[in-house]
Amino acid sequence: MVRDFSLFSSPGMAPTPNGDPHAAVACVHDGPPIFYSPSNTRDGRGTWVITRARDQRRVLQDTRTFSSHRSIFASALGEHWPVIPLELDPPTHGVFRALLDPLFSSKRVIALEPTIRERARALIDRIARERTSCDVMRDFALPFTVSVFLSFLGLSQRRSEVFVGWVSDLLHGNSDKRTAAARSIVGFIDELAARRRRTPAFDFMTFVVQAEIDGRSLSEEEVRGIGVLFLVAGLDTVAAAIGFDMAYLARNPKDQELLRNEPNRVMLAVEELLRAYSTVQMVREATKDIVFEGVPIRKGDYVSCATMIANRDPSEFERPETIDLARQGNHHTAFGYGPHLCLGAHLARREIVVGLREWLARIPAFRIKEGTAPITHGGHVFGIKDLILTWA
Numbered sequence: 001m002v003r004d005f006s007l008f009s010s011p012g013m014a015p016t017p018n019g020d021p022h023a024a025v026a027c028v029h030d031g032p033p034i035f036y037s038p039s040n041t042r043d044g045r046g047t048w049v050i051t052r053a054r055d056q057r058r059v060l061q062d063t064r065t066f067s068s069h070r071s072i073f074a075s076a077l078g079e080h081w082p083v084i085p086l087e088l089d090p091p092t093h094g095v096f097r098a099l100l101d102p103l104f105s106s107k108r109v110i111a112l113e114p115t116i117r118e119r120a121r122a123l124i125d126r127i128a129r130e131r132t133s134c135d136v137m138r139d140f141a142l143p144f145t146v147s148v149f150l151s152f153l154g155l156s157q158r159r160s161e162v163f164v165g166w167v168s169d170l171l172h173g174n175s176d177k178r179t180a181a182a183r184s185i186v187g188f189i190d191e192l193a194a195r196r197r198r199t200p201a202f203d204f205m206t207f208v209v210q211a212e213i214d215g216r217s218l219s220e221e222e223v224r225g226i227g228v229l230f231l232v233a234g235l236d237t238v239a240a241a242i243g244f245d246m247a248y249l250a251r252n253p254k255d256q257e258l259l260r261n262e263p264n265r266v267m268l269a270v271e272e273l274l275r276a277y278s279t280v281q282m283v284r285e286a287t288k289d290i291v292f293e294g295v296p297i298r299k300g301d302y303v304s305c306a307t308m309i310a311n312r313d314p315s316e317f318e319r320p321e322t323i324d325l326a327r328q329g330n331h332h333t334a335f336g337y338g339p340h341l342c343l344g345a346h347l348a349r350r351e352i353v354v355g356l357r358e359w360l361a362r363i364p365a366f367r368i369k370e371g372t373a374p375i376t377h378g379g380h381v382f383g384i385k386d387l388i389l390t391w392a
């Protein structure tokens with residue numbers, strides 16, 4: 001079956017028709033387990049879209065048949081190198097995960113929590129002091145995630161705005177802006193790596209340039225591939241999650257009040273919001289001709305496992321369209337599945353939980369400003385912009 005699912009095409013800044021991209025994709029569960037969408041990817045090629053959570057897990061586990069080996073970021077610069085570990089397959093992928101996993105352990109993230117809280121409070125206090133309305137993405141979600149990232153890298157907060165600009169251009173700009181942003185990011189990572197080689201510090205980049213795998217140091221390209229991925233993977237995703245959560249709470253004052261009065265509920269609520277407003281589409285490339293659920297997939301074809309589809313699959317979640325902030329047994333795949341399971345999941349969860357708790361503690365009952373409407377967009381990472389909140 002062929003179905004045009006351009007909602008996933010990148011950069012995908014086109015607003016979704018009914019303002020609810022998640023509901024728009026969930027309708028695929030009425031159809032077949034797999035269909036072909038002719039215009040689904042960044043490079044204009046079509047994609048096989050897997051619509052059942054169970055089948056997505058099969059694809060994501062089977063790395064021999066469905067490969068992650070690509071150079072999407074580098075191709076924007078006319079180059080070919082993988083972002084690491086995302087665009088590597090086992091066994092090399094496992095070698096880099098073993099190296100990087102300890103940096104993002106729950107213990108490391110707990111140690112970072114005071115910094116995360118301090119960054120959230122600084123931004124929100126300023127908003128609360130000066131205004132009764134703000135664009136939550138521009139004024140809080142993006143600067144917050146960039147600020148935590150800079151702290152993680154051990155860098156000063158001075159460059160925060162420049163980073164926000166790069167990430168927005170990279171993910172949502174036209175092709176010239178994307179290329180310019182990609183160049184700036186690579187230049188920044190290369191320069192930081194060179195600086196840390198000369199003068200080591202106690203931070204992420206020093207760890208990477210001093211690391212060894214299989215008894216050798218990492219090449220310049222490998223260091224760059226790691227640095228670029230961490231910059232790109234952790235900013236827009238967390239900001240988008242915070243944005244969708246804020247929009248939900250603004251529209252559902254009872255749930256907003258519940259979480260404000262009982263902040264202990266926020267952690268469980270965040271899991272439900274991650275499920276219902278999943279943002280990432282994972283794409284793999286078939287390494288051979290195969291038949292999947294009766295459909296012939298050719299070697300080289302793209303296969304899409306969209307988390308926003310899997311996490312609204314009625315065969316996995318009772319009443320998937322209903323948001324139940326106390327939902328139990330919530331086995332969502334918002335952070336992926338299989339060997340590439342998100343390395344930054346602990347950090348992301350902490351950022352979202354702390355960000356929401358601090359917001360609810362400092363900003364009184366808020367709603368979407370009358371006469372404004374947030375614009376949601378599809379794309380490789382779903383997102384939201386122009387989310388103007390107001391409060392008394």
Ligand code: HEM
Nearest residue numbers: 085086233234237238241280282335336340342343344348
């Ligand atoms: C709500 C926020 C986030 C979401 C929804 C998210 C989602 C995902 C998903 C779905 C994948 C799997 C991609 C695939 O299999 O193709 C992934 C991988 C990854 N994420 Fe996240 N992510 C988030 C935040 C972060 C943060 C904060 C960081 C780090 C600073 C991070 C770093 C990574 C890395 C390094 C990978 C690649 C892992 C691998 O290939 O082994 N992510 N993420």
